[in-house]
Amino acid sequence: MAIFPLRIRDLRYQxxxxxxxxxxxxxxxxxxxxLVLGPNGAGKSVLLRTICGLVQPSSGSIVWGEEQGACxxxxxxxxxxxxxxxxxxxxxxxALGLKPLALSRREREARAMAMLERIGLADRAADSARQLxxxxxxxxALARAWLTKPRLLLLDEPTASLDPSATAAVELIIREIRTDxxxxxxxxxxxxxxxxxGDDIVFMSAGRVCEHTAVRAFFARPHSEEARLFIQGExxxxxxxxxx
Amino acid sequence: xxxxxxxxxxALSLLATFDHAVAEIVALSLQVSGGxxxxxxxxGLPLGACIAVGRFPGKNVLSVLINGMMGLPSVVVGVVVYxxxxxxxxxxxxxxxxxPLAMIVAQTLLVVPLMAAITRQxxxxxxQRYAEELQLMRFSWWDSVTTLLYDxxxxxxxxxxxxxxxxxxxxxAVMIVGGNIDRATRVMTTAIALETSKGDLALAIALGMxxxxxxxxxxxxxxxxxxxAMRRYG
Ligand SMILES: Nc1ncnc2c1ncn2[C@@H]1O[C@H](COP(=O)(O)OP(=O)(O)OP(=O)(O)O)[C@@H](O)[C@H]1O
Ligand SMILES: [Mg+2]
Numbered sequence: 001m002a003i004f005p006l007r008i009r010d011l012r013y014q015x016x017x018x019x020x021x022x023x024x025x026x027x028x029x030x031x032x033x034x035l036v037l038g039p040n041g042a043g044k045s046v047l048l049r050t051i052c053g054l055v056q057p058s059s060g061s062i063v064w065g066e067e068q069g070a071c072x073x074x075x076x077x078x079x080x081x082x083x084x085x086x087x088x089x090x091x092x093x094x095a096l097g098l099k100p101l102a103l104s105r106r107e108r109e110a111r112a113m114a115m116l117e118r119i120g121l122a123d124r125a126a127d128s129a130r131q132l133x134x135x136x137x138x139x140x141a142l143a144r145a146w147l148t149k150p151r152l153l154l155l156d157e158p159t160a161s162l163d164p165s166a167t168a169a170v171e172l173i174i175r176e177i178r179t180d181x182x183x184x185x186x187x188x189x190x191x192x193x194x195x196x197x198g199d200d201i202v203f204m205s206a207g208r209v210c211e212h213t214a215v216r217a218f219f220a221r222p223h224s225e226e227a228r229l230f231i232q233g234e235x236x237x238x239x240x241x242x243x244x
Numbered sequence: 245x246x247x248x249x250x251x252x253x254x255a256l257s258l259l260a261t262f263d264h265a266v267a268e269i270v271a272l273s274l275q276v277s278g279g280x281x282x283x284x285x286x287x288g289l290p291l292g293a294c295i296a297v298g299r300f301p302g303k304n305v306l307s308v309l310i311n312g313m314m315g316l317p318s319v320v321v322g323v324v325v326y327x328x329x330x331x332x333x334x335x336x337x338x339x340x341x342x343x344p345l346a347m348i349v350a351q352t353l354l355v356v357p358l359m360a361a362i363t364r365q366x367x368x369x370x371x372q373r374y375a376e377e378l379q380l381m382r383f384s385w386w387d388s389v390t391t392l393l394y395d396x397x398x399x400x401x402x403x404x405x406x407x408x409x410x411x412x413x414x415x416x417a418v419m420i421v422g423g424n425i426d427r428a429t430r431v432m433t434t435a436i437a438l439e440t441s442k443g444d445l446a447l448a449i450a451l452g453m454x455x456x457x458x459x460x461x462x463x464x465x466x467x468x469x470x471x472x473a474m475r476r477y478g
Contacts, residue, residue, distance in 0.1 A: 130478030
């Protein structure tokens with residue numbers, strides 16, 4: 001089933017009357033890395049969770065390819081900022097992604113091991129996953145998601161609270177996943193990362209998409225006042241929370 | 245005072261000489277309670293995890309019911325199993341009444357709610373953290389249950405131990421369905437009750453000591469295992 005282009009139309013999410021998503025319009029082609037920027041509370045995480053079906057929108061539509069409907073059964077995966085780590089070995093945690101497939105345990109572990117080689121954690125395969133550092137855990141989670149060969153991968157601040165070299169390691173893996181043919185939509189607060197990784201930028205504020213442009217254009221000539229102030233690190237409180 | 249000291253020293257000498265009657269009773273106790281807890285683990289742990297993970301009507305009612313049954317008096321369970329297994333009961337044909345097997349059945353019924361309730365609590369907390377990611381990985385309901393049971397395996401030792409403690413220490417159920425028959429269905433607790441009423445306090449105290457030592461040893465083992473697991477897996 002073709003899942004691109006992904007078209008999001010007037011997507012709203014209003015729990016208890018609060019406008020968390022206030023009419024999102026967004027279209028994603030089948031290639032590249034799109035970065036989602038925006039102030040805290042803009043609705044970035046909620047948007048990602050709505051796209052992968054964890055949150056039911058109040059109204060609006062998400063059209064995958066030519067078919068309207070819910071999240072396709074396969075092909076969309078999301079990695080959270082603090083990914084789940086089972087109390088088990090690194091290898092076990094990566095192989096977990098393949099559990100729903102009808103594969104032998106040996107086959108699952110062989111594939112997981114090959115993946116660990118690729119992301120440079122092979123020597124930690126037998127260690128407990130919970131004893132990995134934050135950066136290593138994030139790489140593990142990316143490997144687990146990558147192993148399922150998703151068409152679209154949603155990443156919610158995968159490098160928040162990582163040091164520069166751990167961040168670089170994670171970025172390298174994200175690039176490889178993209179080269180492998182996976183479409184990536186990723187939230188970040190790291191503007192440098194946006195220029196390093198991104199093909200295009202989605203800028204969100206107060207539950208809306210204010211801008212969707214190429215990276216260069218976004219930083220050179222932001223259209224909206226919010227984006228301009230955000231880039232300068234001067235977005236005032238009043239504009240972050242229109243109700244305040 | 246002196247009668248107490250003589251009783252205790254008699255009890256110790258019974259243990260020191262490895263009295264045959266004592267050994268037989270202890271062995272049967274371990275078989276019956278061990279069997280019940282093994283069955284209880286196979287039934288209670290998956291049951292508790294299924295309740296934690298499942299979304300079905302009546303889930304809360306079931307949780308309350310199982311929590312309530314944790315405190316079920318063992319004599320009540322004994323009477324119910326007695327009625328089921330007695331000659332005129334639905335399973336009377338098997339002739340199980342007054343056999344160790346009947347005692348295992350009764351103790352299993354006693355420990356399943358306890359083990360399921362503890363498991364539900366433990367697994368539910370972990371499920372809250374993992375639910376979304378497992379859902380995204382398209383885990384079936386059963387795959388989630390097995391994954392969570394595996395993830396909680398060290399904490400679930402508590403459930404197994406609680407079951408063992410309850411099984412080893414109860415008198416009512418095994419007394420009713422086993423009949424406390426010498427060299428056939430006599431276990432530690434029923435022997436203690438009987439010997440005390442007969443006035444043979446030395447044997448009663450010797451058995452009581454063994455019971456306490458076994459339960460303490462199991463708890464120490466579980467503690468050490470959990471401690472190791474925490475260090476190993478975090
Ligand atoms: N179920 C809900 N009920 C009410 N409010 C919600 C609900 N889910 C999210 N929100 C609110 O929606 C707003 C947007 O949340 P979201 O997590 O998407 O922000 P974000 O853009 O990811 O911010 P951050 O950069 O801090 O991660 C927040 O104010 C949050 O409290
Ligand atoms: Mg967020």
